[in-house]
Amino acid sequence: MNEVLLVAGMALVTFAARYPLLVLVGKLQLPQPVLRALKFVPIAVLTAIITPAIIFPRSNRPEFALSNEYLVAAIVAALVAWRSRNVLLTIVVGMLMLLAWRWIMALVHM
Amino acid sequence: MTLQHTFTRWTEFWAGVRDTFPLVVGAVPFGIIFGALAVTSGISPSGALAMSAFVFAGSAQFVAAGLFAGGAPVLVIVLTTLVVNLRHTLYATALAPHMKHLPQRWLIPLGFWLTDESFVVVSARHTRNDASPLKHWYFLGSAIFMYTNWQLCTLIGILVGRAIPNPAAWGLDFAAVVTFIGMLSQFVRNKPALVSAGVAGLCALLAHGLPNQLGLLVAAALGIAAGMLSEALFPGEQVKPVNPVQTTSAAQAKEAP
Numbered sequence: 001m002n003e004v005l006l007v008a009g010m011a012l013v014t015f016a017a018r019y020p021l022l023v024l025v026g027k028l029q030l031p032q033p034v035l036r037a038l039k040f041v042p043i044a045v046l047t048a049i050i051t052p053a054i055i056f057p058r059s060n061r062p063e064f065a066l067s068n069e070y071l072v073a074a075i076v077a078a079l080v081a082w083r084s085r086n087v088l089l090t091i092v093v094g095m096l097m098l099l100a101w102r103w104i105m106a107l108v109h110m
Numbered sequence: 111m112t113l114q115h116t117f118t119r120w121t122e123f124w125a126g127v128r129d130t131f132p133l134v135v136g137a138v139p140f141g142i143i144f145g146a147l148a149v150t151s152g153i154s155p156s157g158a159l160a161m162s163a164f165v166f167a168g169s170a171q172f173v174a175a176g177l178f179a180g181g182a183p184v185l186v187i188v189l190t191t192l193v194v195n196l197r198h199t200l201y202a203t204a205l206a207p208h209m210k211h212l213p214q215r216w217l218i219p220l221g222f223w224l225t226d227e228s229f230v231v232v233s234a235r236h237t238r239n240d241a242s243p244l245k246h247w248y249f250l251g252s253a254i255f256m257y258t259n260w261q262l263c264t265l266i267g268i269l270v271g272r273a274i275p276n277p278a279a280w281g282l283d284f285a286a287v288v289t290f291i292g293m294l295s296q297f298v299r300n301k302p303a304l305v306s307a308g309v310a311g312l313c314a315l316l317a318h319g320l321p322n323q324l325g326l327l328v329a330a331a332l333g334i335a336a337g338m339l340s341e342a343l344f345p346g347e348q349v350k351p352v353n354p355v356q357t358t359s360a361a362q363a364k365e366a367p
Contacts, residue, residue, distance in 0.1 A: 007160045007161050007165065010161065010164075010167075010170065010171075012188075013188055013195065014167050014192075015221065017196055017198045017202075018195070018221045022220070023217055023221075030203065035203070040302075040338065041200050042200060042293075043306045043307050043333065045333075046169075047306075047329075047333065048310045048311065049326065050287045050290050050294075051311040052315060056315075060319070081292050086132075090289075090292035090295070091132075091285065091288045091289055091292060094291065095284060095288060
């Protein structure tokens with residue numbers, strides 16, 4: 001079945017991304033350019049995942065406006081994260097800001 | 111100094127659980143929305159549970175559910191999963207020197223359980239210069255807490271998904287975004303990292319229209335290239351291989367002797 005194949009394939013490549021380097025490092029020297037590129041992988045991938053979720057929250061139409069509560073809350077969360085480096089605080093402030101801004105926008109448009 | 115002599119398997123294990131707590135809080139809505147999204151994307155409840163149990167990679171599962179809903183071929187979903195999870199290779203590379211002494215019966219499960227969250231707390235644990243030889247128990251505590259929570263939240267999400275047809279309307283989908291913003295703030299601390307994030311973010315927006323989340327792959331590749339280029343241009347601004355992160359108790363540990 002398709003789902004079995006899907007889960008098996010995903011499990012295989014995910015384990016392949018996590019496990020082998022735990023064992024090989026120390027026994028095998030990775031080329032310098034590979035190590036340099038790897039440093040940027042989480043930065044680039046995480047950013048590429050979140051920006052579309054912030055700018056295209058509802059449809060395929062970009063929303064660069066104050067009425068986009070995802071954008072407003074993400075900017076506030078980024079400022080909190082930058083200043084505090086505290087992940088939990090960032091999550092809590094970001095989520096509250098999203099709900100608060102959505103509520104404010106609903107009041108404004110009433 | 112007395113602390114250094116009191117490390118046991120269980121104190122390490124529970125310290126790992128405790129330090130992972132803030133990140134589990136972020137993963138709770140993320141897991142619930144994955145469960146809900148998976149069933150609304152047409153994945154069966156057992157398929158969603160199996161994905162959480164055997165793949166155990168939040169953002170990749172999220173992207174996979176979206177691709178599945180769009181009718182993408184299995185091969186495309188698997189390739190996208192690989193790219194999204196490639197960052198774990200970096201985490202493994204960074205942790206490996208601390209885990210050289212461990213036998214396979216430790217390395218295989220810890221490798222399987224390696225997530226953004228556990229990496230963040232475990233790498234912070236390894237920056238503490240105490241002599242504890244049991245830091246793998248700390249990793250185990252962090253990993254088991256994350257894993258158990260993920261399975262439970264997936265299950266709750268599947269049940270919620272039937273009751274609430276559109277969980278995004280509740281803003282739950284935003285939990286993953288703010289969690290990632292919090293984690294990014296630990297990495298993005300200098301010019302090359304900022305350039306890499308900026309280029310990846312902008313390209314992800316420009317390439318949003320591409321089918322099958324190809325935009326994500328293109329944006330990630332260009333962001334990595336831009337980061338490397340900018341590092342070559344600003345040699346004074348090297349990105350550190352691992353940025354130790356402050357979790358609550360990592361911050362406390364700095365005050366400890």
